[in-house]
Amino acid sequence: MKITFIGTGTMGCTTRCNTSVLIDDILFDIGMGTVKQIERLRIYTKQINYLVISHFHADHFLDIPNLLIGRKIRKETENKLIIIGPKGIRRKTVELMNFTHADGNEHKYDNIEEKYNIEFIELLNEQTYCTEKFKITALSLKYGECTPVNGYILEKEQKVLSYACDTGFCDNYYKMCEKSNYMYSDVTGLKTTDVHMGLEDYKELYKKYPKCKFYAIHRADYNVEGINNIEFPNDGDMLEI
Numbered sequence: 001m002k003i004t005f006i007g008t009g010t011m012g013c014t015t016r017c018n019t020s021v022l023i024d025d026i027l028f029d030i031g032m033g034t035v036k037q038i039e040r041l042r043i044y045t046k047q048i049n050y051l052v053i054s055h056f057h058a059d060h061f062l063d064i065p066n067l068l069i070g071r072k073i074r075k076e077t078e079n080k081l082i083i084i085g086p087k088g089i090r091r092k093t094v095e096l097m098n099f100t101h102a103d104g105n106e107h108k109y110d111n112i113e114e115k116y117n118i119e120f121i122e123l124l125n126e127q128t129y130c131t132e133k134f135k136i137t138a139l140s141l142k143y144g145e146c147t148p149v150n151g152y153i154l155e156k157e158q159k160v161l162s163y164a165c166d167t168g169f170c171d172n173y174y175k176m177c178e179k180s181n182y183m184y185s186d187v188t189g190l191k192t193t194d195v196h197m198g199l200e201d202y203k204e205l206y207k208k209y210p211k212c213k214f215y216a217i218h219r220a221d222y223n224v225e226g227i228n229n230i231e232f233p234n235d236g237d238m239l240e241i
């Protein structure tokens with residue numbers, strides 16, 4: 001499996017792009033600027049067969065028009081793109097396209113699936129979808145009053161990876177830690193808040209979940225050094241597992 005950290009920052013962060021992680025052909029989240037960043041890294045959008053959205057905030061979702069229209073311009077629509085997300089994923093995508101590109105035609109995106117060769121898959125808590133290579137399971141996370149927010153467990157053979165942005169600590173988050181070998185998650189600041197996990201608590205998780213390797217993404221502009229058991233990837237970093 002090839003993991004590419006397209007972006008590792010949080011909204012308002014000035015030093016890193018919005019958080020987005022590519023795992024083989026599955027892209028997790030697509031906030032403002034993600035498509036340009038993918039192009040800068042010379043990865044190219046045609047290798048993305050699955051787009052997985054955690055929730056409908058701008059730093060996780062807003063670059064969908066750039067991806068759909070860009071695929072069409074670059075003649076990449078021969079391959080179907082599967083868009084997976086929480087309840088409302090189709091409606092929210094159509095609203096976003098209407099808001100940005102409808103040009104007064106309110107029916108322009110009625111047939112969005114055919115227009116862009118896409119398919120929407122809505123995943124509720126504990127529901128699963130299987131790609132050719134991976135099993136993807138959604139778990140509902142806790143992000144203040146924002147609902148719905150999905151975290152995802154990705155399984156391939158004996159390897160289990162999880163993606164959790166954005167979330168505070170909650171039972172489903174701990175379930176993901178229990179099950180995973182690799183955890184990519186929201187560590188927005190140094191202190192834990194009502195809506196985000198903080199490094200002060202995140203750095204203790206390895207004691208309870210020793211088989212899991214922890215990565216801090218969705219980071220604000222803080223710098224830390226010398227914390228064992230946590231990786232702090234930067235934009236464009238890649239790893240094979």
Ligand SMILES: [Zn+2]
Binds near residue numbers: 010011059060165
């Ligand atoms: Zn965010």
